[in-house]
Amino acid sequence: MSGGYCFLFRQASSVAPVPVTWAHRGRGVHYFVTPLLSRVITFALVLASLLVLALPAWAENGATTKGVPNVVPPKGEHAGKHVEQPIEFPHDIHTKVNGINCMYCHTYARRSKVAGIPPTSKCMGCHSMIATDKPRIKQLTEYWEKREPVKWKKVHDVPDFVHFTHEKHLKRFVFDNEGMSVDRVSEVCAFCHGDLKQMTVANKVKPLNMGFCVRCHEANKGPFDCWKCHK
């Protein structure tokens, strides 16, 4: 950690104080901690965050660490902006705590181009009985009684000139993939949508650009014809 900018302490984290650069100009507060103490705190925080990240993996008995067979997962990260949804839908509760399969709600993923946002009737199938006292469910019930659709906002949007089918990708990665079970479909979804078990509302965490697609097609021997995807 020399010469870099440490976001944890809002301070240039080199031993000698560095001149004010664009990175921390105008940020107002500068915490001046002695270099030794700053390193101790950093170490402690990194350790703590590692522990927090590793915990869910242990809790799931190492299921996520095995990986999907016969697939090289696509590489790439993206810091998508938080999308404000009409109801803050908690993906983590549904998938991680309750263990619901992704394709229970996004049922069209295995049989059409789009995965589909479930209709309110699907939500009410459970939530006419379950957790009816929670504020978000009350909000949902309001929509249901008003007979209005919830206007969910699209998070993962590929451009109009791209042809992408969920069904073919699921066929290759899940249904025709030997040693892969449908119960673990969320790991395949995570290739492009990130680990929804760690999110409430979905966030775009993969770039979903042409490089991202082509790298995966190259690694997994997908088609390379331009007209397979471009329309």
Place this chain on the structure above:
Amino acid sequence: MSITNLINDWSRYRKGAEEGGFHEYEHQWAMVVDLNKCIGCNACSVACYAENNLPVVGETRFAKNQGMHWMRVERFWDEPDLQPYVATASNSLDAWIEGNPPAPRSALKPSNPAPIAEGMLERDGKGFNEQFGFHGTKSEYQDFGGSFLPMMCQQCHSATCEPVCPVAATYHTPDGLNAQVYNRCIGSRYCSNNCPYRLRFFNFWSYYEDAWPEPLHMQLNPDLTVRDKGVMEKCTFCVHRIRVVKDEARMENRKVKDGEFATACVQSCPTSALVFGDKMDPDSQVAKLWNAHQVKQGPYKQTKENKELRGYRILEGLNTDPSVMYLERVREV
């Protein structure tokens, strides 16, 4: 990795007919146009406009050759001497039944013109004749002897447009189609200048801004891009429809069936003058027609055993190896 990939694929796809051509086709989509059946109604052209988000450019731009008709019906007045066939007592159906067949049409040429029936030249204010319709002698064009030639991209197997593209935006797909990738196109227009059929169309303007005013934008086909200014485009053999049936067939682990789908022009043709299909499938209607007319893919000169057969390909002497076969129009003589 990627560079070797590019180079290998490049030389694989860029083979001319003289080098034996590209042989790793999955499909060879092809068409047959029967000019005997074509009545020049332009339904195919209209269907193409509706299907492929083609803008109607207006009269002035059209006059400057900026029309965006991927499918056009060319009109030729090749038999100016042809006269209307008018039923008279001597050539009526009744006479035929009684054993007097009608005179051949050649007998109706000007040396022996058809008798003009009484009242045939009379018209109302709008040029309409109640008994004989619009046919008359004072029309801008001749009333008889026209013939029609529907022209769409010929999907040449050694296309002249492909090697001249500086950015490889147009290339040959394993489906035997001549693809145009809009995202790659930089609008150099070399391809259009090199196409002997003049079947590539350039977006000189951002047509989408005014071609579909407010309620009309709902008619746009979501399976296709709406092209912007500076991009070349052309008939794709309705590749979005091909994509759908191929996806479906793939999901059911089978091959695409003949007649499972048709392009928009084929679907709308009222006389079934157009036939579309996969020429690689020997049972398809298209393959059977090509075989029946002894037209082969590859050679630039057809060697037919039977010279009477009507099949031919337009400008095939240029060695473009088109995938569209036309069946010559035969007049009754």
